Amino acid sequence: MKQVELAPGIFHLQGGSNMGLAVQDGKGLLIDAGLDKDAARQALRAAEGLGVTLEAVFLTHAHADHFGGACFLQQRLGVPLYAPALEAAMMEHPSLEPLYLFGGAAPIGELRGKFTLAQACRIEHVILNRQDAKNAKEIRGDLAPLASSRGTTPSNTQRGDYTTTKVVTTGKETTEVVTTNYPLEIGPFRVEVVPLPGHAPNQVGVAVGEVLFCADAVFPAETLEKHKLTFCVDLDETLATLRRLPELPYARFAPGHGPAYEAGEEIARACAANRERLEEVRERVYAALEVPQETPALLQQVADAFGLRMTTATAYLLTQTTVLAALSSLERAGRVAVAMESNRLVWRRT
């Protein structure tokens, strides 16, 4: 694993899946936990090498390659875990990842490997965004079942635009914070939680000082080249995130894969390449709908058009998610509609 210092005391741990490590006053804050305990051990060694003990781990989104090592760190060190709502639920119930990839049915064996099924961990600090709070309307009501199931007492405090809900458990404190760029205090660290939805439903970035750890909001050129159809669950949200990312006021952007980007031209160019790719995916899906098609036929045509060769069921199912995200984006825009024909689910242009 390569350790790159992006700003004083802020490190990018670059490996199969990157992690972030901020150090201050003898403490370390880890951002993401890697694929498995081997990756987590490497992060621990990096922390030890810098002479710090881990204060907490912040997990950006519930993909196994980013939180698979969290269980090990939690069991080994007892460090508290932070994660955004929904993603947190999937981390606590990781069978949801292979389940959704397999269309909601009991997944095939291949999807039960560590790349799509991580070990479960317990998220002590669940971060709510404003939309979550709005949806919940009555935060107290929303959290009450959670609170009571954990034997807790919720209490609310308002701070300007943001609502902080504290759920106090006996002997342990669980904080549910409603935030967008609201600084969150984790030990000696002040971090900003930045919503970056699209690649995962409620993915967030974590900013420490002038560095934004931006998870899988943007992929390097090698990933675009290898996977062609980069994974996303909501294409419109992914595009919006890619448009917003270069405008954010940080000096460096540290992604979950590949090296970090400087503010300005560098991050703007990477985001534009990612955006262009997804727009191209959507247009190729639309182009293939010259005649009405079922999803598998569309998937095959679009993959062929990009020269993508999928050799595992996992690769196929991940690509299928992106094609479906393109279809729901087109449907939302009123350009395609779904119809049933002779027991076939068919997509057609409107």
Ligand SMILES: [Zn+2]
């Ligand atoms: Zn991811």
